[in-house]
Amino acid sequence: MIDLKEIKSRNEEITANIKNRFMNVQLDQVLELQEQRALLLSETEDLRAARNANASKMKDKMDKDARAELISQGKDLKIKISKVEKKLAEVEDAYFTLGATIPNYAHPEAPVGKEDKDNLAVKFFGEPTKFNFKPLDHVQIGENLDLIDFDKGTKVSGAKSYYLKNKAVILQMAIERYAMDIVIKHGFTPFITPDIAKEEILKGIGFNPRGAESNIYTIEGTDTCLVGTAEITLGGYYQGEILEKKDLPIKMTGLSHCFRREAGGAGQYSKGLYRVHQFSKLEMFIICLPEQSDEFHKNILAIEEEIFQGLGISYRVVDTCTGDLGAPAYRKFDIEAWMPGRGDSGEYGEVTSTSNCTDYQSRSLQIRYRDEEGKPQFVHMLNGTAVALSRAMVAILENYQCEDGSIKMPKALIPYTGFDAIEAIK
RNA sequence: GGAGAGAUGGCCGAGUGGUCGAAGGCAGUAGUCUUGAAAACUACCGUGGGGUAACUCACCAAGGGUUCGAAUCCCUUUCUCUCCGCCA
Numbered sequence: 001m002i003d004l005k006e007i008k009s010r011n012e013e014i015t016a017n018i019k020n021r022f023m024n025v026q027l028d029q030v031l032e033l034q035e036q037r038a039l040l041l042s043e044t045e046d047l048r049a050a051r052n053a054n055a056s057k058m059k060d061k062m063d064k065d066a067r068a069e070l071i072s073q074g075k076d077l078k079i080k081i082s083k084v085e086k087k088l089a090e091v092e093d094a095y096f097t098l099g100a101t102i103p104n105y106a107h108p109e110a111p112v113g114k115e116d117k118d119n120l121a122v123k124f125f126g127e128p129t130k131f132n133f134k135p136l137d138h139v140q141i142g143e144n145l146d147l148i149d150f151d152k153g154t155k156v157s158g159a160k161s162y163y164l165k166n167k168a169v170i171l172q173m174a175i176e177r178y179a180m181d182i183v184i185k186h187g188f189t190p191f192i193t194p195d196i197a198k199e200e201i202l203k204g205i206g207f208n209p210r211g212a213e214s215n216i217y218t219i220e221g222t223d224t225c226l227v228g229t230a231e232i233t234l235g236g237y238y239q240g241e242i243l244e245k246k247d248l249p250i251k252m253t254g255l256s257h258c259f260r261r262e263a264g265g266a267g268q269y270s271k272g273l274y275r276v277h278q279f280s281k282l283e284m285f286i287i288c289l290p291e292q293s294d295e296f297h298k299n300i301l302a303i304e305e306e307i308f309q310g311l312g313i314s315y316r317v318v319d320t321c322t323g324d325l326g327a328p329a330y331r332k333f334d335i336e337a338w339m340p341g342r343g344d345s346g347e348y349g350e351v352t353s354t355s356n357c358t359d360y361q362s363r364s365l366q367i368r369y370r371d372e373e374g375k376p377q378f379v380h381m382l383n384g385t386a387v388a389l390s391r392a393m394v395a396i397l398e399n400y401q402c403e404d405g406s407i408k409m410p411k412a413l414i415p416y417t418g419f420d421a422i423e424a425i426k
Numbered sequence: 427g428g429a430g431a432g433a434u435g436g437c438c439g440a441g442u443g444g445u446c447g448a449a450g451g452c453a454g455u456a457g458u459c460u461u462g463a464a465a466a467c468u469a470c471c472g473u474g475g476g477g478u479a480a481c482u483c484a485c486c487a488a489g490g491g492u493u494c495g496a497a498u499c500c501c502u503u504u505c506u507c508u509c510c511g512c513c514a
Contacts, residue, residue: 042476045483052483055495059444067494074494242436242473366473374455376473 001100001364007031017105020112020322025101033095040088047084051077100203104360106322107294107331113321119334120321125305126314128338128346129399137341138397139272142168144405145422147397148273160262160277164393167422171396171409172280172389174416176255179282179307179387186303188253188284193233195257199223201236204365206328206357215260230254231383234285235361242376243369249288249296253386256281272394274342274349279390286382287367290359293330293380297356300384301333304352307387310412313395314338316348329355337395351391354384 007014007030018025054074058067111120129135142148147168153161164172184190202209202216202225209216209225217226227233234254243250258281273279284303286296301317308315320332332355336348359378362368368376400408405424414420 038476041483045476048483051495055444058494071494076494078494374471 001096002102002104002360003363004030004034004095004099004102007034007099007102013105014102017103017322020106021103021325021327022114022323023103023327025103026098027102030095030098030102033091033098036091037088037095040084040091044081044084044088047077047081051081100364101327103325103327104330104358106325107356109319110325110331111319111321112323114323115321116324118321119318119324121316122319122333123317124314125309125316126312126338128314129340131340131401131403133403135340135346135398135401137272138339138394140341141397141401141407142272145407145425147422150272158277160275162273162276167417167419168393170417170419171413171422172393174413175387175389175392175396176280176282178310178413178416180253180255182307182310183253183282183284183303183386186251186299188251191230191234191252191254193227193230193254193256195227195259196224197227197232197236199225201239201365202232204239205232205235205361206326206364207232215262217259217261226259227256228260229258229281229383230256230283231285234283235381235383236365238287238367239365241367243287243367243379245289245369245371248369248379249286249292252285252287254283254285256283258388273390274394276390279388281388282386284354284384284386287362287379288382289369290377290380293356293358293382297331297333297354297382300354300382301335304335304354304384304386308335308337308351308395311392311396311410312412313399313410315351320353326355328357328360330358330360331356337391339394339398340401341394341398349391349394351388351395352385354382356380356382 002014007027011027011031015027018027051074054070054077058070111118113119136144139148139150142150146166147164149163149165150161153163180190196219199209199218200223207216207228208214209218216228219225233256234252237252238250258279260277262275262277284300286300288296305315305317315335315337318334318336320329320334325332332353334350334354335352337351338346339349340346342349358380361381362378367379367381369379371377396410396413397407400410402408407422409417409420409422
């Protein structure tokens with residue numbers, strides 16, 4: 001969450017930001033709760049001070065009457081304290097719950113707009129693939145070549161589930177390792193993370209684990225969830241810790257499954273592998289000094305581009321508009337790869353996303369570093385997709401399809417797959 | 427899953443009702459000494475909230491309870507260790 005001390009001093013800025021993000025936040029109510037809390041807090045503290053003073057008077061020996069008198073005063077204080085503490089707890093709960101709904105500040109250069117249409121394309125790489133035949137979409141390809149089985153996925157696991165089969169299995173592992181090698185080369189420490197995380201971590205990262213609009217599966221009878229991304233488990237890794245400045249930046253990359261409910265996500269673009277309940281993803285995560293985060297954000301984007309350029313897939317980079325940022329993000333860049341089977345005659349589809357969340361997550365998770373004066377300060381945290389395997393699969397199958405129905409392998413992947421094509425089935 | 431032991435500051439570790447935000451040690455920071463270093467000595471050395479400040483409040487795994495007063499007693503939960511069982 002943001003620093004709630006700023007809701008007064010930066011009120012106009014915060015109000016404008018909420019408006020730019022097309023969010024509905026009860027800022028006035030947070031302000032009101034803040035004042036109530038301050039009053040109750042000082043009241044509570046005065047009473048506690050009185051209790052402590054009363055108790056310390058009784059350290060020494062004294063006559064019975066004097067002691068009885070102090071005990072009775074103490075009892076009186078005890079009742080008062082429990083009343084005001086209860087009230088305080090209620091107000092604080094509401095204050096922090098509502099305060100957490102205030103979004104992060106937005107980068108001054110982030111385009112202002114409501115939906116993904118308003119995102120600003122800032123770069124194009126390559127040309128959309130041209131075919132001298134009518135290209136198929138990956139669902140058709142997957143079926144023709146016996147690579148992806150959606151029907152069996154639906155039968156066994158429900159809608160938006162799939163089996164990868166045959167060379168698609170090897171291909172996925174190849175992409176995984178290809179991307180991993182690039183990210184490690186850039187100094188990231190590799191992890192395979194848990195696929196389960198506690199709700200408090202989810203909340204700290206800025207996910208809402210509960211509620212109808214939540215995209216998260218909660219595990220019944222526990223306070224844990226299936227992760228929607230390794231951002232959650234990588235971000236939670238240093239929860240509650242004070243890091244040494246000399247150890248920053250910390251660069252981590254984590255491979256995990258990603259589970260998403262995708263409730264109500266039907267429609268044309270939800271077909272096939274594009275939007276599924278479970279996929280694998282390699283995620284990058286950086287913890288750094290505040291003054292470095294803009295630069296590292298660009299670094300992450302550059303690595304994402306390197307991965308897709310290496311695959312020889314054309315894409316565009318999009319500077320995400322304020323309305324589409326998501327509460328924790330200060331700025332967000334997406335890579336949208338060309339997908340020939342998407343829409344009527346091919347479209348760009350999101351394959352990566354990188355966000356600079358500044359101190360929004362670190363404040364909730366209490367991840368800090370010591371500055372020159374030895375004072376703890378909040379770190380900045382950034383995340384970015386190295387590769388989302390299912391969507392990379394879509395892009396590769398659709399862009400590398402041949403007229404005879406086979407799939408060529410991108411050159412960079414051949415050392416990892418051990419084959420240079422997935423042959424058509426006669 | 428069963429039986430037992432435990433959780434205290436960056437680390438180790440004392441503390442079983444008031445004198446404890448917490449002994450002692452290690453590590454760290456600054457200084458004295460030294461040509462320099464080491465050693466020795468001296469001082470400082472947890473986090474958060476409130477206050478210009480003096481100061482004050484909270485925190486000894488988490489939550490609840492007993493008490494005038496809880497690191498200390500009781501309950502619940504979580505985690506760790508040891509033994510047994512089971513298991514990829």
